[in-house]
Amino acid sequence: MKIINKKLSNKLLFFSVISVLIPILILSFVANDTIENILDNNARSCVETSMNTLNQLINVRTVEIGSICEYSTTTPGIINGILNRDEKELLLRIQNFKDTTNTDFIGIVDSNGHIITSTAGKDVQLGNIVTNMRSQGVETSFEIISDNAASKMNKNYKVEGVAGALSLVIVKPVYSDGKYIGSIVAVEILNNNYNIVDDVKRLTGDDASITFEDKRISTTIIRDGRRTVSLAVSNGIWSQVYSNQPYFGTTDVLGVQYLTAYYPIYDSNKKPVGMIVVGSPQTNAILAKNEARNRMILVALIGTILAVLISLITSKKITKPVEELKHATEEFGKGNYEYKSDIKTGDELEVLSNSFNSMAENVKNLMKTMDMDKAELAKLLSEVTTVMNNVSKGDFTARANENSKNNELQVAINKAVSNVAVLIKDLREEVTLLNKQVVKLEEQSSGAEETSSQVADAANQVATAASDQSAKVQDISDMIEEVYEGTKNSYKNAEETVKATSEISENSENGVKKVENAIKRMQTITNVIDDLGRSIQMLGEDGKKINEVTGLIKDIAEQTGLLALNASIEAARAGEAGKGFAVVASEIKALAEEIKKSVENINQTINGVHKRIDETVKLGNKGKDEVDKGVVAIDDVNNALLKINESVSGAVIKINGIKDNAKSSEINTEKVLKSAQDIAALSEEFAATAEELTASTEELSSIIEEMKHVSEEVGSVSNNISEKSSRFNI
Structure with a gap:
């Protein structure tokens, strides 16, 4: 008997713990997943904001240089200087433009794309770039400048492992009486130019980089006191971005996990020549996720302990009336119909106990009735057999005696025989x-x-x-x-x-x-x-x-x-x-x-x-x-x-x-x-x-x-x- 109680208690304990533990685990999993999603969404939103900031800073720089060049194309000094090929006058003016815009290069080209004069001399070859941009109807573009030209524009352009320089090129046409006579060309070399990426870091707190193809040429990421220019990005990322599909995901940079975004930048032929990159370090986010996960585990353990205690108390209250009810059924099985179970729990067990007591009383009365009616049942069967034999012979006048006390069967048989006779x-x-x-x-x-x-x-x-x-x-x-x-x-x-x-x-x-x-x-x-x-x-x-x-x-x-x-x-x-x-x-x-x-x-x-x-x-x-x-x-x-x-x-x-x-x-x-x-x-x-x-x-x-x-x-x-x-x- 004690073994059975222990088995029932163990089952109640097991199911109680499971019924409490499963919701706790589900709640913990959902809460942890929700927290991770919130952190990931916040990080993604921050990266998207940083990317928008980087784009805006590039656009602001482009507008700053382009507006000054646009204004210069309408001044009589520039127009007359191009018409008269007055190199001295033009050089004086573009030197002022260069000092004002703080760009690496300002030059004047004629209608054939030949340099008239520039801040880097007349032998800088940019005619192909200018001609191609004009043929494409583009005034602003990211272009690759040769090492020869870049060295004359900016001595600090060289990045290890990178041939040439990625530059922001702005070309503004000059007209005289509606006829194209030349262009003003402005070049901002992005190699080792940290102004834009530093502004992104200052405004958003996230790291930013600009790449020439798959090599970083400008970045805020510093290691051992030096900026990590010439550091290559993953080949898979560059391949995806080169196919005009921006990349968004987690990237390992020098052992640090970053949530990053890589967007392509194009030349005048709509060909990807590099990327703009922003990344948010995930150190704090990972710590927050781990802390949330640990708290969820702690809550689950506390919930499990409480569930075990509550289950033990509950099982004792349930098994005691069950023990009493089991004892009553054993007495009933032995033929002791007088024994009554006494359970006062106020719940279904008490109802079950009362139903069991009523059943025992009914069985006791039924046994008495069965002992009394055995003789009457034998007499009734004999009478019914006689009536059925007569009916089988075709005599539908035969009837059973309806004068006995329990005459329901006799009445039913007589009524059936009468109905068949009438039929x-x-x-x-x-x-x-x-x-x-x-x-x-x-x-x-x-x-x-x-x-x-x-x-x-x-x-x-x-x-x-x-x-x-x-x-x-x-x-x-x-x-x-x-x-x-x-x-x-x-x-x-x-x-x-x-x-x-x-x-x-x-x-x-x-x-x-x-x-x-x-x-x-x-x-x-x-x-x-x-x-x-x-x-x-x-x-x-x-x-x-x-x-x-x-x-x-x-x-x-x-x-x-x-x-x-x-x-x-x-x-x-x-x-x-x-x-x-x-x-x-x-x-x-x-x-x-x-x-x-x-x-x-x-x-x-x-x-x-x-x-x-x-x-x-x-x-x-x-x-x-x-x-x-x-x-x-x-x-x-x-x-x-x-x-x-x-x-x-x-x-x-x-x-x-x-x-x-x-x-x-x-x-x-x-x-x-x-x-x-x-x-x-x-x-x-x-x-x-x-x-x-x-x-x-x-x-x-x-x-x-x-x-x-x-x-x-x-x-x-x-x-x-x-x-x-x-x-x-x-």
């Missing part, structure tokens, strides 16, 4: 009625068979008549269809005639419009001829005025000739002193003669113009008369076209009437054709129905035969039932 009596009556109905069914089947034969003959006659009617209706339908096709063609011809007549009407209306337009044009021509005549007359009057002017000029020329003659005479009188004047007088006389001849030519030309003007006026008047006659003729044509248009309009109205009548005939014919087709279809359906009726009557005859056969079998069966039921005594 057999009702069956006899139903069989008698069935025999009568079978006789009637045989008589009606014979009548139905004769009627079916008559219906079949009538259906055959109807089918023959329907077939003839269907053939005649089909012939009528074909004739109507021919009439319909003719009516349809008539409507189509009428429709085409209406269309042609409409076109004639439209053409006549267009002719009327064109004639009216021609009349307007003729009137316009008449007006133009009138205006031309008036202009020509005015031209004649102006010619007369020109004659008057030329006459005046001719008189002046004659007077000038006389004056020249007098001057020549006076010059001759003057002798040697008047020789020069004589020459002038001679020239004036010759000029007067030429003017006189020119005036005569002008007069002849004007006279000819007068004659042509008179002829033109006569021709204009004649043309005006002809135009007036043309207007009258066109007006007659217009009137004729108007009459034709009226006639065509009347014809259109009449032909439309014909078209409408043809359309109506077509519709009516189509309706008649459809009706004839419907009648033909109905005739065919009627013939088919008659044939189906014939087939149905044949099937009906077959069914009647089967019914007749079935009724004969039913009559035979009912006779057998009557004969057998008469054997029972009711």
